[in-house]
Ligand SMILES: Nc1ncnc2c1ncn2[C@@H]1O[C@H](COP(=O)(O)OP(=O)(O)OP(=O)(O)O)[C@@H](O)[C@H]1O
């Protein structure tokens with residue numbers, strides 16, 4: 001084992017190519033993963049933040065907030081269902097907003113709510129909002145009054161909240177009445193009557209059973225758990241599957257690089273391994289050395305790639321939705337180590353087949 | 365440090381050993397009913413022309429190859445029917461090898477090449493400190509004390525072969541097997557190495573088999589055994605002391 005480590009220390013040049021290639025691949029994995037996480041978090045914050053067990057849509061909405069409409073009559077039916085503890089209306093309008101002193105429009109998601117999501121205070125007064133921190137990058141400050149939508153509906157920012165965005169637009173948390181006002185002034189084609197909301201967030205006991213019980217009681221709703229609602233958001237599951245396909249393909253490349261590099265190295269060491277076997281080295285020990293070298297190279301590549309990704313993240317412009325989470329670093333690290341172990345395992349057969357008798361004369 | 369573990373029985377006993385190589389339809393009998401006993405501390409030269417089966421016989425004695433027939437007993441251990449894994453263990457603990465060609469680990473110093481043996485023994489071996497001490501002593505004895513920190517590429521052919529001898533002696537084997545240890549060296553250096561081998565074996569009382577096809581080297585041995593077409597015969601004429 002120390003033989004393998006000593007070789008790494010004394011002959012770093014031999015491992016340079018593999019280390020450089022794996023460094024780029026780790027960087028790529030982290031950037032892809034960071035983009036996926038950034039897109040996911042930026043799209044789903046408003047739903048993930050809901051302190052709700054299930055979310056109720058109208059059954060014609062096909063699980064879309066913007067298509068869903070629910071009346072107070074349905075609300076009463078939901079409230080009657082066993083296990084339901086609290087029901088709150090929720091509605092979103094996706095609009096552009098003019099920020100004082102800025103030329104570009106800020107993308108905002110005006111969110112009308114009753115039950116505060118986690119991290120969001122109780123609803124502010126009419127015409128006021130809690131704004132998501134994301135809007136700082138668009139030049140928004142506390143006290144600003146934004147002119148929202150083509151109608152320029154005024155909304156004044158009272159304070160900041162975090163990680164509550166909706167479909168990459170900065171959330172503005174307002175009362176249901178203010179939301180309806182914004183919606184009806186700017187989207188007259190999708191008018192919302194008084195007391196109507198898009199969906200209900202429901203707290204209660206029972207999970208999937210609760211969802212089924214609600215739909216059975218109303219006969220006009222489609223209810224999802226909060227996690228299902230997150231993945232029902234437009235584009236979210238498509239993003240996940242696309243990015244994950246690219247990430248796993250990249251891991252396959254990592255595996256192939258390790259496999260190729262270390263089987264060539266093993267081939268080159270046939271003579272040396274023959275001698276070591278002749279003087280009493282087991283296949284297991286020699287193979288463990290190969291795995292240790294592969295894992296060490298992968299770990300070094302991960303560390304360098306991780307630092308590069310971190311620096312890159314700091315240098316990239318803020319409108320790129322890259323978010324490097326600790327979880328992403330852990331996932332990438334584990335995936336690289338696993339790929340390195342599997343890749344080097346290809347060399348096991350070759351190490352096993354080396355005949356100790358090959359060390360001596362012509363006898364092999 | 366303890367001295368040589370006293371092996372029960374002769375360092376090497378081959379009884380009617382036969383080795384047949386099969387390649388396709390043809391069979392090559394490389395060693396034919398070879399019977400040989402090497403006594404404690406005895407140095408035996410195995411002399412024969414190319415292709416006569418010297419390397420094959422040595423490989424069988426050292427547990428690198430298994431015989432087709434016959435019995436192989438080394439230092440009292442019958443290794444005839446051992447599995448490859450058991451033979452690995454046997455080679456690590458019981459015999460030393462010196463090969464014809466350069467076979468040191470190229471990125472390790474002379475001293476570290478000796479310590480490889482201790483590393484292969486893992487926890488069952490001696491402590492790190494003892495191992496380093498032993499490597500130093502051996503290198504000093506082999507006249508390589510000042511070269512301990514050199515890589516093989518910085519050593520001459522003769523020095524490299526001396527390092528290999530140190531490696532073979534490291535674990536205090538019952539038997540050391542040499543396959544043409546001097547054929548890659550020029551005559552003068554070759555003789556120096558043979559003299560060194562003789563001294564090292566004598567001072568330790570370690571038995572050795574030295575394969576050679578060079579009759580000039582046989583006088584370093586106590587006894588010469590000839591092999592022709594896989595058949596052994598004692599050679600009293602070539603036997604003798606320097
Ligand atoms: N792996 C093998 N497969 C088939 N035949 C072999 C094998 N190894 C050796 N032989 C044959 O066995 C015979 C003895 O070979 P061996 O290597 O033992 O001879 P040697 O006396 O050491 O020769 P040299 O002096 O050339 O090293 C030769 O005819 C050789 O061709």
Ligand SMILES: [Mg+2]
Pocket residue numbers: 361362363418419420543
């Ligand atoms: Mg030979």
